[in-house]
Amino acid sequence: MRIPPRSILADFLKLGRTSNEVGCGGRAASRARHGIRGVYSGHGLEAAVLNIRSVGCNQLHSMTTWAPFAIGHGYHSDVRAGENTGKERIAVIGSGNWGSVAAKLVATNALSHENIHDEVRMWVFEETLANGEKLTQVINKNKINVKYLPNVNLGVNVVADPNLENTVKDATMLVFCTPHQFVESICKQLQGKVNPNAKAISLIKGMEVKPDGPVMLSKLITKHLGIDCSVLMGANIANEVAMEQFSEATVGYKADTSIAKSWVQAFATPYFHVAAIKDVEGVELCGTLKNVVAIAAGFVDGLGMGNNTKAAIMRIGLKEMIGFSKLLFPTVSDATFFESCGVADLITTCFGGRNRKVAEAYARNGGKRSFDELEAELLGGQKLQGVLTAGEVFQVLKARNWEKKFPLFATVHKIAIGHLPPSTIVDYDNESAQKLHRNPSVGVIG
Ligand SMILES: NC(=O)c1ccc[n+]([C@@H]2O[C@H](COP(=O)([O-])OP(=O)(O)OC[C@H]3O[C@@H](n4cnc5c(N)ncnc54)[C@H](O)[C@@H]3O)[C@@H](O)[C@H]2O)c1
Ligand SMILES: O=P(O)(O)OC[C@H](O)CO
Secondary structure (H helix, E strand, O other): OOOOOHHHHHHHHHHHOOOOEEOOOOHHHHHHHHOOOOOOOOOHHHHHHHHHHHHOOOOOOOOOEOOOOOOOOOOOOOOOOOOOOOOEOEEEEOOOHHHHHHHHHHHHHHHHOOOEOOOEEEEOOOOEOOOOOEHHHHHHHHOOEOOOEOOOOOOOOEEEEOOHHHHHOOOOEEEEOOOHHHHHHHHHHHOOOOOOOOEEEEOOOOEEEEOOEEEEHHHHHHHHHOOEEEEEEOOOOHHHHHOOOOEEEEEEOOOOHHHHHHHHHHHOEOOEEEEEEOOHHHHHHHHHHHHHHHHHHHHHHHOOOOHHHHHHHHHHHHHHHHHHHHHHOOOOOHHHHHOHHHHHHHHHHHHHOHHHHHHHHHHHOOOOOOHHHHHHHHHOOOOOOHHHHHHHHHHHHHHHOOOOOOHHHHHHHHHHOOOOOHHHHHOOOOHHHHHHHOOHHHOOOO
16 A cells, blocks of 8 residues: 655644544554554654644644544443453344454454453354354354354454343443444344443434434434443445554544544554544444445446446535434544545445445346345355335435435435336436535536
């Protein structure tokens, strides 16, 4: 990868920073403490990042990203093994492709940070493998999730647990990472079972729609469990992060910067850079809505259309993501769409994601084979989020009479349920959409 010269990167970081971002430096110090050797150690990028961070290390609301370092705020007691260590204890709820990578990331940091208990418990939706063994037993024996993340060592300190209640027992930091359709039932099972002082983070890209409107999953988690819930989204194809290829992610937090710092500390590594911004809804909607655009991108690929068409679909999709997010939550910041959770995730998903892949197969088959059938055939048990999300978004469009404002979203849903042929992905009436898409201040005509 080509690293930008120091001055260009510094300018970029400055430009990208907004008043709702927080952060603090300390990567080099942290690495020195924990013996972590950064992938860019001694390189211009590292120097530039440190240079920028050093300006405002103690000034919240001035930094984009900060690295893992010990943070002295009230930790809850750790009593799992009869000990009272005063350390954070992390549990991961979910063990699919990304859930397993999340466990690997936090397990690395659990070992290298003194304020986090070494053991990371990971809840596994138990299943029996073809050889008759239980998935949890195989994970605990080899430290590899052979079904959802083969060939990747999760870490000696990851313990797979089929018991949801036991997984969260005594945990002070709960990482939610299951396909979004299972979250509500998991939360109901966890009611009254989690430490009331725990904090949660959702890595789940999706939302629920209730009779009185859409509900983001972070809110659903808070509603059911009564605990704070941040989100982590980004351009993060799990298999690439698992191979420790350089990636970025965005934490969206509500208000408490110490909570945001705890999550950054739990996830950030030298190859996984994490920025935190005070825009939970914006970050979560980026991760949720890009999956709908990825389905559209897959249709374009399956129809044999070229890069220009895909770029056009992505541009329109991004506009609809921004418009929809801001209509739902006027507080959503424009700057959020320029973080990893926004345009970067849109790009990676539209080129390399599972939603794109299955949608391509759907269009190639002329819509004659269902998404369920193709998902089972192509993903080996992994789950698509985009088709369900397109349906959920469509419910909102119908309920609020917004269908004409979001023709791409509406068309994706209609194609996915077989009401329109895949070719209509570039054949919708976007007259009213143009009012939303075009910014009069830049003088676009036609
Ligand atoms: N995979 C990625 O590259 C990636 C990256 C970033 C975010 N995400 C998001 O992470 C979330 C989780 O995705 P993933 O990739 O970890 O999962 P996955 O799609 O790889 O795996 C599906 C998981 O669902 C579990 N499951 C199946 N039936 C279940 C049930 N009834 N109840 C509970 N669990 C059940 C399976 O055991 C498995 O762990 C999704 O919202 C996804 O959008 C994924
Ligand atoms: O493989 P997808 O389409 O579920 O996308 C994976 C991630 O969300 C990419 O960041």
